Amino acid sequence: MSVSVTSVVSLSNSSSTEFQTRISENQKNWRIKASSAAQGVDLKALELAITKKDSDAVREALDQLNEIGWAKKWKSQPNVSRRTTFIRELTNLGIKNAENLAIPSVRNDAAFLFTVVGTTGFLGVFAGQLPGDWGFFVPYLLGSISLVVLAIGSVSPGLLQAAIGGFSIFFPDYQERIASHEAAHFLVAYLLGLPILGYSLDIGKENVNLTDEKLQRLIYSGKLDAKELDRLAVITMAGLAAEGLKYEKVVGQSADLFTLQRFINRTKPQISKEQQQNLTRWAVLLAGSLLKNNKSSHEALMSAMSKKASVLECIEAIESVV
Template identity: 55%
Template sequence: MLSNCTKGVTTCPTQGRSNPYIAAKPESRGVRQQRHVRMDATITSAADTQKLYAELDTACINLRRAPPSMRLTFSGPVKEAYEQLAAAGVARKWGCGVSEALRRRNVMLGELRQLGIKNPDKIAVPSVRNDAAFLFSVVGSTSLLAVVAGAVLPGDWGFFVPYLLGGVNLVVLAVGSTAPGLLAVAIDAFSQVFPDYKDRVLRHEAAHFLVGYLLGVPVGGYSVQLGREHTEFAEAKLQQRIIERTLADEEIDSLALVAVAGVAAEAREYEEVMGQTADLTDLQRLLLRSKTRLSSAAQQNLTRWAVWAAAGLLRTHGSEHAALVQAMRSGASVAECVRAIEETRGEVA
């Protein structure tokens, strides 16, 4: 081995780093055993994590298949699966939003704008975009067909068919005026022509999922299919069916955030909120179960506060929301969605 000598002091140019020409010192038996123990612990931890996620998926599947009368019973294992994930240090973000969500207070419209709500005045105002587009399409298409039929069809058919097509418009208007729910399926199907439809649904349901998860509400399933868009939560959070009891203010606050999370997500991205009717209906049902009677003004303020608080959580956990949207887009299971949330590094959106 060559050495550089200076003033009688011998130094090695490879000192402080490994020398490839010198054989490494053999590991002692104890060191080898410790290294293998650490590797085995890592493997066991990964296997246990996968097992916990599998148990969560199994519990969610059983909940989805359970009859309505047994859903409370089957929601218990879902809650236990989340608690086991949290106890194992895997679901670190589950319930972390409880300390972040502020207590109910008065919220001004300007505060909603500060959190990215594009048009606070449109909150709780039903959108008529899809309805208007549907009616315009029906009237326009039938009118065009009536003109073509009158010009092309011979004899009496040229008079009868246009009148028949005109009657379609009258039927649609009559049904829409007396029983608008009957047109809901057709309008929902027609809404898919808008390019933002799929993204709206994904953002909306991902917000329900994420805010519920952050507040410690067990998520049992979700769907983004046409006509069945929803996020399902296990009622074991309250240990009793909501319809069978009154709710304390603390419970109302948490569940209100979950109910309007989809509204907050859409309002932060779009000028109009398409999917708020069902959410506000769910919120109204919750308010009817409140122990504290709320006036109309108090209900309006609670709705505004809930949207503000939910928007704050979505802003704080913007990267998790984006990751969850992508997971739902690919049809991920509940456990895979939870993994997407936990493995995403939080960034403010």
């Protein structure tokens, strides 16, 4: 199983410099703390299990480290219990525009299409001043670019989405937003006791790999129970919660909402539309609460992931925060 985020955007100029400076400082701090915290603790079994992509071995290694007092945050929130949740609770938590969280963002798509149409239109007008046949054919060819883009979106949406993802790096909040989003998935999964085997912050490949053989079997067989659905819902909505706590608009929720719906569809017994809506609200509320209560760990993890740290180093970053 993977929790993926497809909406991305990039830092530039002073905002990028400020973010990178903060990341470097935090990275240095968590490395020092992690080295100190792990002193005298053997992490080889955990490192080997992660390398082998063995979720059971990772879980076992973390359980053992927890018993000796090192992996204190691992599985520190094992019990989740769904309850009726209201929009005002999300607002009180600090979620901005809570009523619009489940509405897919079109910011990146609109910006891309407006740029394509605007640029080709401007160049078309300019090219119309060219002498002879060039003044006819060049504007015509430029104008057809917009039609080609729309055609690609209709025939192969994946290609258009990849182009939109690449274009999104020009937004000033890209790196910080995506790091916060993916670190939230990683941290909440860790707190709930689901082993993490990998992650990516690359454009179009943003995800946290929560592969778990038992869960995989339940998902594919369509036999997820309410307890497992609740855990997966909180992890899936963690990225949305992280964005909602900081930004006025959430742009990385589309893939997460799709993933949550896939889990809901594979749950027995099926839940009603009203229950699905409540599940989403409750999952955002709990994930947001966990992130606020573990803000320092979240920031340390963002720093580590932004530097492409290994999964083991990411875990050390989480555990380095007292």
